[in-house]
Amino acid sequence: MAETTQRKREVFATKNELSVALAKYTAHLSAKFCKEKGIFTVVLSGCGLIDWLGKLLESPYKESVEWSKWHVFWVDERVCSHEDQNSNYKLAMDGFISKVGIPKENIYAIDKQCASDGDAERCATLYEECLRNLVKEKILPLCPNGQYPQFDLQLQGMGPDGHMASLFPERPQIKVTDKWVTHITDSPKPPPRRITLTLPVINSSLYNLMAVCDDHTDQCARSIADIFKNNNLALPAAHLTAQVEQMWYLDKAAASLL
Numbered sequence: 001m002a003e004t005t006q007r008k009r010e011v012f013a014t015k016n017e018l019s020v021a022l023a024k025y026t027a028h029l030s031a032k033f034c035k036e037k038g039i040f041t042v043v044l045s046g047c048g049l050i051d052w053l054g055k056l057l058e059s060p061y062k063e064s065v066e067w068s069k070w071h072v073f074w075v076d077e078r079v080c081s082h083e084d085q086n087s088n089y090k091l092a093m094d095g096f097i098s099k100v101g102i103p104k105e106n107i108y109a110i111d112k113q114c115a116s117d118g119d120a121e122r123c124a125t126l127y128e129e130c131l132r133n134l135v136k137e138k139i140l141p142l143c144p145n146g147q148y149p150q151f152d153l154q155l156q157g158m159g160p161d162g163h164m165a166s167l168f169p170e171r172p173q174i175k176v177t178d179k180w181v182t183h184i185t186d187s188p189k190p191p192p193r194r195i196t197l198t199l200p201v202i203n204s205s206l207y208n209l210m211a212v213c214d215d216h217t218d219q220c221a222r223s224i225a226d227i228f229k230n231n232n233l234a235l236p237a238a239h240l241t242a243q244v245e246q247m248w249y250l251d252k253a254a255a256s257l258l
C-alpha cells in the first residue's frame with residue numbers, strides 16, 4: 001500500500017479561481033507525462049468536477065494540451081444507460097470530452113449494455129478486465145508492488161458525507177483490496193447501483209487531486225474539518241493518498257471550518 005503522502009491543500013475564494021487552478025494543475029501534468037512517455041492517463045469523477053474542469057476548454061489549454069495523447073477513465077460510474085442524466089460518462093462527454101480532441105478509442109467507459117441492464121457486478125468485472133488488458137498492452141503500468149494499475153492523475157470529488165468515488169461511509173467497499181474495481185447496489189446517494197475503483201487502485205495513482213466546493217450547506221465543510229483536524233477515517237475521503245502528491249483544492253466555503 002502506498003506510503004501516506006501529506007494532505008496538501010490550497011483554498012480559493014471562488015469556484016472560478018479553483019477552476020483556473022485545476023486547469024493549470026491538470027495541463028501541467030499532461031505536458032509532463034506526454035513529454036516523458038507520450039501518453040497521459042487521467043481518471044475523472046462526476047458531479048461538480050466536470051464543471052470545474054471548464055477552464056481547460058479555454059485558451060491557452062484548449063490549443064496547447066495534447067488531447068490526442070489522453071487516455072480517460074472513470075473512478076466510479078453509475079450503472080445506468082450512457083444516455084441517462086445520472087451517467088458520469090454522459091456528464092463528462094457532454095460537458096468536456098466532446099469539446100476536445102480525445103480519440104474515441106482512448107475513452108474507457110463501463111460496458112454500455114451491462115450498464116443499461118443495471119448489472120453492477122458484471123459492469124465492475126468487465127471494467128477490471130478492461131484495465132487488466134490495458135496493463136498487458138502497456139498503456140497502464142502497475143504500481144511498484146505490482147498489484148494495482150497506476151494512473152498518472154485522478155481527479156476526485158467528495159460528497160457531504162465524506163464519500164469519495166463510490167466508496168461510502170459504513171459500506172464495505174472501502175475494505176476491498178483483492179479487486180481493482182468493485183460494485184455497490186445500495187448506495188446511500190442515488191442512484192443505488194454503481195461501480196468504483198477500489199481504494200488501493202485510487203491510492204496507487206501518482207497524483208490525486210481532490211476538489212471540494214461546499215454547495216451543501218456546511219456539510220462538506222464539516223467533513224473537511226473532520227478529515228484535516230481529526231483524520232476521521234470513518235470518512236472514505238480521509239483515506240486518500242497518492243504515490244507522489246495528494247492535493248486538495250477547496251473553495252472558501254469548504255475550508256470555512258479549518
Ligand SMILES: O=C1O[C@H](COP(=O)(O)O)[C@@H](O)[C@H](O)[C@H]1O
Nearest residue numbers: 045046047048157158159160165
Ligand atoms: O456520486 C458521486 O459523488 C462524488 C462526489 O460528488 P459531489 O457532487 O457529492 O461532490 C463524485 O466524485 C462521484 O464521481 C459521483 O459518482
